[in-house]
Amino acid sequence: MKKTITTLAIVLLVVVVYSCKKHSDETTLTTGTVYLDLPPTVDNYHFADSGFASRNSNYVATLGRVLFYDSHLSLNNAISCGSCHKQSASFADNVAFSTGYEGRLTKRNSPMIANLLGDQPRSNVKSMNMIPLFWDGREILLTNLISRPVTNHVEMGIDDFNSLPSKLSALPYYSALFKNAYGDTQITSQRIADAVSVFIISIQSNNSRFDLFAKRLTSNMITSSSIAAAATGLLTTQELAGFNLFTNTYNCEGCHHIFTNFYSISDMRDIGLDAVYVDNGSGTITGDTYDNGKFKVPKLKNVALSAPYMHDGRYKTLDEVIDHYSHGIQNSPNLDRELTDSAGHPMQMNINDNNKQALIAFLQTMTDFDVVSDPKFANPFKVK
Numbered sequence: 001m002k003k004t005i006t007t008l009a010i011v012l013l014v015v016v017v018y019s020c021k022k023h024s025d026e027t028t029l030t031t032g033t034v035y036l037d038l039p040p041t042v043d044n045y046h047f048a049d050s051g052f053a054s055r056n057s058n059y060v061a062t063l064g065r066v067l068f069y070d071s072h073l074s075l076n077n078a079i080s081c082g083s084c085h086k087q088s089a090s091f092a093d094n095v096a097f098s099t100g101y102e103g104r105l106t107k108r109n110s111p112m113i114a115n116l117l118g119d120q121p122r123s124n125v126k127s128m129n130m131i132p133l134f135w136d137g138r139e140i141l142l143t144n145l146i147s148r149p150v151t152n153h154v155e156m157g158i159d160d161f162n163s164l165p166s167k168l169s170a171l172p173y174y175s176a177l178f179k180n181a182y183g184d185t186q187i188t189s190q191r192i193a194d195a196v197s198v199f200i201i202s203i204q205s206n207n208s209r210f211d212l213f214a215k216r217l218t219s220n221m222i223t224s225s226s227i228a229a230a231a232t233g234l235l236t237t238q239e240l241a242g243f244n245l246f247t248n249t250y251n252c253e254g255c256h257h258i259f260t261n262f263y264s265i266s267d268m269r270d271i272g273l274d275a276v277y278v279d280n281g282s283g284t285i286t287g288d289t290y291d292n293g294k295f296k297v298p299k300l301k302n303v304a305l306s307a308p309y310m311h312d313g314r315y316k317t318l319d320e321v322i323d324h325y326s327h328g329i330q331n332s333p334n335l336d337r338e339l340t341d342s343a344g345h346p347m348q349m350n351i352n353d354n355n356k357q358a359l360i361a362f363l364q365t366m367t368d369f370d371v372v373s374d375p376k377f378a379n380p381f382k383v384k
C-alpha cells in the first residue's frame with residue numbers, strides 16, 4: 001500500500017513537473033499556441049570579426065533570435081521581424097512590398113540582411129556607426145534601427161518602443177533568456193535593441209562558391225591567369241565569363257563592391273530607374289535635390305534568393321535587372337556618371353543574350369545555401 005502511494009506520488013510529481021516544464025515557454029498568438037524550440041546548449045554564433053567576441057554573445061544572440069521571431073513585438077501579436085525578413089530569402093521578402101501591422105504595406109522592398117558589417121574583418125564596434133541602413137541610408141546606428149521597425153518604419157503598430165519591456169515581461173520565456181544574456185532578468189528597451197542587433201550581426205554569409213573563389217584570389221596576385229586558376233573546379237566557364245563581364249566589361253563592380261560587401265555613407269547612387277522620380281530616396285533625408293533618386297547600393301550576396309529587386313521591387317527577375325542596365329537606363333536628373341556615355345547620355349550597354357546569361361550565372365554563384373538552412377538563424381517558435 002505504502003509502495004503504491006509512493007509510486008503514485010512520484011508519478012504525480014513527474015506529471016506536475018512535466019506539465020509545468022511543458023507550459024513554461026508556451027504562449028498564444030493569433031497563429032495559435034506556440035512554444036520555443038531552442039537547443040539546450042547555446043548555438044555557436046560567429047562574432048570573431050565583429051567586435052562582439054568578448055561579450056556573452058552567444059546568449060545575447062540567442063535572445064535576439066527569439067525577439068526577431070516574436071510576434072509580441074507588434075501591437076496585435078501578428079507581425080515579427082521574421083515576417084518580412086525571411087530566412088529562405090536571405091532575410092529579404094519575396095514580394096515587392098511586405099505586409100505589416102493590420103495589412104499595411106511597406107513603402108519599399110524589404111532588403112536582405114546578411115553581412116551587415118561587410119565581409120571584411122571589422123575589429124571594433126565603432127565601425128557599426130558607419131553603415132548606412134535602409135534604402136535611403138537614413139539610419140547609421142543599428143541599435144536605433146531596431147526600434148524603428150517596431151515603432152514606425154514598417155508598421156508593427158507599436159508607437160512607443162519603451163512600452164515593450166513591460167509587455168514582454170508578461171511572457172514566460174524571457175526572464176531566463178535575459179538572465180543568460182545580461183546576468184539578470186531585467187528587460188529594458190536598450191537590451192532588446194542590443195540583442196536583436198547582435199543576432200542580426202551574427203548573420204554572416206561567406207560560404208557561397210563566389211566566396212570560396214574570392215578567398216583563393218586574395219592569396220594570389222590578381223591577373224587573368226590567377227583568376228582562371230582560382231576559378232578552377234569552382235566556377236564554370238560561363239560563370240567565370242560572367243565574373244569578367246561584371247568586374248571589367250560593364251564595371252558593375254564600380255558600385256557593387258562584391259569583394260568586401262562593405263558600403264559607406266557615400267555609396268548612394270541613382271541608376272536611372274525613372275526619368276521623373278517617384279521616390280526621392282536619399283534626397284528625402286538630406287533635403288538636397290542633388291541627392292534625389294539616389295539609393296543605397298545593395299549587396300549582391302544571395303541576390304538569386306531575394307527577388308523581387310530594387311527599392312520598390314519593380315523587377316521580378318535578374319533577367320529584368322540586366323535588361324535595365326542593358327537598354328533601360330532613364331535620363332534621370334542625378335543619373336550616376338558610371339552610367340552615362342561620354343556625351344552625358346544614359347549608357348546603352350546593349351548586353352547580348354550570351355553575356356546576359358553569363359552575368360546571371362555569375363550572380364547565382366553568390367548564393368550561400370548555409371544561411372538559408374542554418375538552424376541558428378531559424379524561427380525558434382513552433383506551432384503546437
Ligand code: HEC
Nearest residue numbers: 080081084098099100106108109110111133134135149154
Ligand atoms: C512589415 C515588414 C517589416 C518588418 C515587420 C520588419 N522589417 Fe526591417 N525592413 C523592412 C523594409 C521594407 C525595409 C526597408 C525600408 C526602407 O529602406 O525604407 C527594412 C529594413 C531593415 C533593415 C536595414 C537593412 C539594410 O541593409 O539597410 C534592417 C537591419 C531591418 N529592417 C531589421 C528589422 C528588424 C530587426 C525588425 C524587427 C524588429 C524588422 N526589420 C521588421 C520591412 C520590415
Ligand code: HEC
Nearest residue numbers: 250251252255269295296297298309310311321325336338
Ligand atoms: C552607378 C552604380 C551602379 C552600377 C554601375 C551598377 N549598379 Fe546595380 N545597383 C545600384 C543601385 C544604387 C541599386 C539599387 C537601386 C534602387 O533600388 O533604386 C542597384 C541594384 C542592383 C540589383 C538589384 C539588387 C536588389 O537586391 O534589389 C542588381 C541585381 C544589380 N544592381 C546588378 C548590377 C549589375 C549586373 C551591374 C552591371 C551591369 C550593375 N548592377 C551596375 C548601383 C549600380
